[in-house]
Amino acid sequence: xxxxxxxxxxxSETMAQIVDFHAHIFPNPxxxxxxxxxxKGPLAPYLSQExxxxxxxxxxxxxxxxxxxxxxxxxxxRHLPETARNALDQVGGxxxxxxxxxxxxxxxxxxxxDLARVDRAVVIAHPPICSNEYLLEAAQENPQIIPCVNVxxxxxxxxxxxxxxxxxxxxxxxxxxxYDGEGVDSTRYHSLIQAAADLGIPVILHTGCIQNRVxxxxxxxxxxxxxxxxxxxxxxxxxxxxxMNFHAPMIALDLAQKFENVHVDTSWQPAEIIxxxxxRIGSERVxxxxxxxxxxxxxxxxxxxVQEALDxxxxxxEDSEKILGLNALRLLRLDExxxxxxxxxxxxxxxxxxxxxxx
Ligand SMILES: [Zn+2]
Numbered sequence: 001x002x003x004x005x006x007x008x009x010x011x012s013e014t015m016a017q018i019v020d021f022h023a024h025i026f027p028n029p030x031x032x033x034x035x036x037x038x039x040k041g042p043l044a045p046y047l048s049q050e051x052x053x054x055x056x057x058x059x060x061x062x063x064x065x066x067x068x069x070x071x072x073x074x075x076x077x078r079h080l081p082e083t084a085r086n087a088l089d090q091v092g093g094x095x096x097x098x099x100x101x102x103x104x105x106x107x108x109x110x111x112x113x114d115l116a117r118v119d120r121a122v123v124i125a126h127p128p129i130c131s132n133e134y135l136l137e138a139a140q141e142n143p144q145i146i147p148c149v150n151v152x153x154x155x156x157x158x159x160x161x162x163x164x165x166x167x168x169x170x171x172x173x174x175x176x177x178x179y180d181g182e183g184v185d186s187t188r189y190h191s192l193i194q195a196a197a198d199l200g201i202p203v204i205l206h207t208g209c210i211q212n213r214v215x216x217x218x219x220x221x222x223x224x225x226x227x228x229x230x231x232x233x234x235x236x237x238x239x240x241x242x243x244m245n246f247h248a249p250m251i252a253l254d255l256a257q258k259f260e261n262v263h264v265d266t267s268w269q270p271a272e273i274i275x276x277x278x279x280r281i282g283s284e285r286v287x288x289x290x291x292x293x294x295x296x297x298x299x300x301x302x303x304x305x306v307q308e309a310l311d312x313x314x315x316x317x318e319d320s321e322k323i324l325g326l327n328a329l330r331l332l333r334l335d336e337x338x339x340x341x342x343x344x345x346x347x348x349x350x351x352x353x354x355x356x357x358x359x
Contacts, residue, residue, distance in 0.1 A: 253277055
């Protein structure tokens with residue numbers, strides 16, 4: 001398989017925006033470690049913030065071939081027998097952790113976006129590692145960040161909490177049932193989805209049964225098909241199946257074919273699956289997703305895979321434009337010209353048109 005890794009994506013001719021619908025940020029590990037390091041001693045001059053940031057940036061370059069190999073291997077894992085794949089799910093998940101020390105902060109994200117020519121990114125909170133408050137603050141400082149909150153278990157009145165987060169700038173809700181270990185009958189999830197319906201914001205679901213017990217309390221709750229009752233019950237809510245169900249994208253596409261309120265993101269999927277998604281459900285409900293910064297170089301590779309599908313003729317230029325940004329802007333009800341994408345507009349426009357159904 002050939003990866004169009006070094007191609008600059010698309011959309012540059014039409015100047016349409018490129019939006020990554022699935023990224024993360026984490027607090028700077030250097031800032032957390034630095035105060036613990038003695039200020040005196042022979043190593044002190046080499047352990048400044050500048051030096052450590054230089055090392056982090058350099059390490060990204062050295063590890064580019066490793067990241068490329070891991071991305072290629074990930075695509076082939078789905079074809080392995082289940083026992084072998086389950087073992088590799090554990091290893092693969094853990095192998096992505098060190099990368100977070102060298103690339104994961106808001107400024108790293110902006111740098112990666114510049115390199116991949118991505119204009120905006122839907123950045124998803126992951127409490128407690130990346131709290132909703134941290135994310136909303138980062139989005140205030142970086143208007144390219146479109147915040148997606150994840151209201152954690154134990155939150156008092158979760159639906160109300162979501163409404164407060166939206167009033168503070170959140171544009172979408174993430175539900176990570178495999179991480180939480182909760183199922184579709186969870187009353188907490190139901191109150192969150194009802195609040196999302198009231199607010200007219202999309203709901204991103206982690207999908208993909210990844211057998212990693214370190215990261216997921218119950219990997220089973222990554223199976224996309226288990227969420228079908230929600231798609232029917234909350235027909236006005238637009239759901240996004242993150243990672244297109246990872247190892248089993250055809251199940252995600254079956255669901256998207258059956259339910260018109262189901263969208264998929266392209267993270268961890270090769271060009272041919274992006275093409276298959278367009279063939280089966282059309283390009284309007286396929287969204288660029290990269291899951292940056294996990295593994296590394298995700299943003300560059302994620303956009304390149306859409307370009308690869310275009311180059312191979314399995315999607316056309318119009319499809320590519322929609323996948324790379326137009327669909328995301330429509331789903332988030334962001335005006336293409338609204339560079340800042342102020343989330344407060346969403347709350348005020350919702351108040352004006354409280355009966356409007358989301359696009
Ligand atoms: Zn993710």
